[in-house]
Amino acid sequence: AQKITQTQPGMFVQEKEAVTLDCTYDTSDQSYGLFWYKQPSSGEMIFLIYQGSYDEQNATEGRYSLNFQKARKSANLVISASQLGDSAMYFCAMREVLTGGGNKLTFGTGTQLKVEL
């Protein structure tokens, strides 16, 4: 079974600074996908960024970038120029392909990020 590990329960960052949220994963699959979602206090899950296991370049989406180190099985999220609105819970997730052709997302335990003035 796949496993996602987020070792930082909480992180603080000052406004306008960059912050890295850690994520490591464990899988025996060759083909997999890694996702980051943001969950503000209102509860909705907001998709941030995706990295495919065969993608050679690190994914970027605006202020978000994914530091993908395949050999280390890590997929850290980097948020540049933090804003107060970035304060939220952040989840790393992996797409798991099931026998029979189905799929599902497995989530890490999340990191609560707080951006301070």
Add this chain to the structure above:
Amino acid sequence: GAVVSQHPSRVICKSGTSVKIECRSLDFQATTMFWYRQFPKQSLMLMATSNEGSKATYEQGVEKDKFLINHASLTLSTLTVTSAHPEDSSFYICSARYGTGTYGYTFGSGTRLTVV
């Protein structure tokens, strides 16, 4: 694009009653939907996967008779919490797979269920 609408956003019900939560894909066809449960300050735990027109696949430990899932059309999946008890109080959120090839997952806005 790829919007999932989830209702209700909040519901309070009495012990022993049933509650239905709906998730609708607004601008795409969702052949597969996922139902998650989330306790405060915790991660999302997958409860079941529903495929349009077939029975849902439940994760280990999830009571099928308590959490009834119906996915009768390509745009609607429902979760019914039957004979609810206070321990069923939680945040429930649905998700649908969208796209082909490199596909993604979009989420509903969640339902906060309180059983009193």
